[in-house]
Amino acid sequence: VLQPKFQPFPELKTARLLLRQLRPEDAAEIFFLRSDERVLRYLGKEPASSIKEAEDFIKIIDDNTSTNQGILWGIALLDNPDKLIGTICYWNLLMEHDRADIGFVLHPDHWRKGIMKEALFSVIDYGFGPLGLHSIEARLSAGNKSSAAVLESTGFVKEAYFKEDFFFKGQYSDTLVYSRLKK
Numbered sequence: 001v002l003q004p005k006f007q008p009f010p011e012l013k014t015a016r017l018l019l020r021q022l023r024p025e026d027a028a029e030i031f032f033l034r035s036d037e038r039v040l041r042y043l044g045k046e047p048a049s050s051i052k053e054a055e056d057f058i059k060i061i062d063d064n065t066s067t068n069q070g071i072l073w074g075i076a077l078l079d080n081p082d083k084l085i086g087t088i089c090y091w092n093l094l095m096e097h098d099r100a101d102i103g104f105v106l107h108p109d110h111w112r113k114g115i116m117k118e119a120l121f122s123v124i125d126y127g128f129g130p131l132g133l134h135s136i137e138a139r140l141s142a143g144n145k146s147s148a149a150v151l152e153s154t155g156f157v158k159e160a161y162f163k164e165d166f167f168f169k170g171q172y173s174d175t176l177v178y179s180r181l182k183k
């Protein structure tokens with residue numbers, strides 16, 4: 001049975017990135033990531049409409065981390081560690097199954113440079129290592145080619161395709177489920 005403990009917060013470092021805990025000062029960057037239409041295109045979420053919503057989000061994440069229900073890392077470049085360029089998280093932790101969902105978003109200025117692949121490898125290592133996961137699930141809109149490509153490039157395998165299971169803005173869309181097992 002998974003017994004996550006996110007205190008002290010498990011900061012992670014890669015060749016180019018710092019994956020760190022969110023702070024109240026990240027609200028502007030969080031607001032951007034939760035309102036930019038390029039980022040939201042396949043996420044099936046209404047855009048955030050105020051900084052207050054980003055501040056509330058940071059508080060919710062903080063609560064979830066303190067109660068070990070989930071964890072979200074802010075992604076920053078090592079040479080500019082204060083400026084958030086994305087996030088990556090484990091949520092929907094299924095304790096009895098040692099399983100969690102993974103989610104990630106990146107600022108469009110940084111797309112196609114291998115950044116999320118680098119972040120994912122590190123978060124996967126943490127997931128199968130200290131966190132104790134046996135499997136990781138990722139759900140995405142079937143049209144989300146970049147997300148599918150990142151998952152495939154980090155060893156995730158396509159497991160399911162749900163037809164028209166998601167309703168948003170007057171349309172039903174298809175969902176892909178990927179997963180990766182601990183070797």
Ligand SMILES: CC(C)(COP(=O)(O)OP(=O)(O)OC[C@H]1O[C@@H](n2cnc3c(N)ncnc32)[C@H](O)[C@@H]1OP(=O)(O)O)[C@@H](O)C(=O)NCCC(=O)NCCS
Pocket residue numbers: 038039040042043103104105106107110111112113114115116117118139140141144145146147149150153
């Ligand atoms: C998905 C997302 C995080 C990808 O981040 P990224 O840093 O640009 O991805 P990377 O540069 O690490 O790319 C990893 C691999 O995916 C491929 N890839 C990335 N974007 C792609 C695209 N649009 N089309 C085809 N391949 C793509 C890269 O070529 C690379 O392949 P390789 O390892 O074989 O060279 C980014 O596009 C994003 O934030 N999208 C909006 C939010 C979102 O949809 N999140 C996922 C929710 S499920």
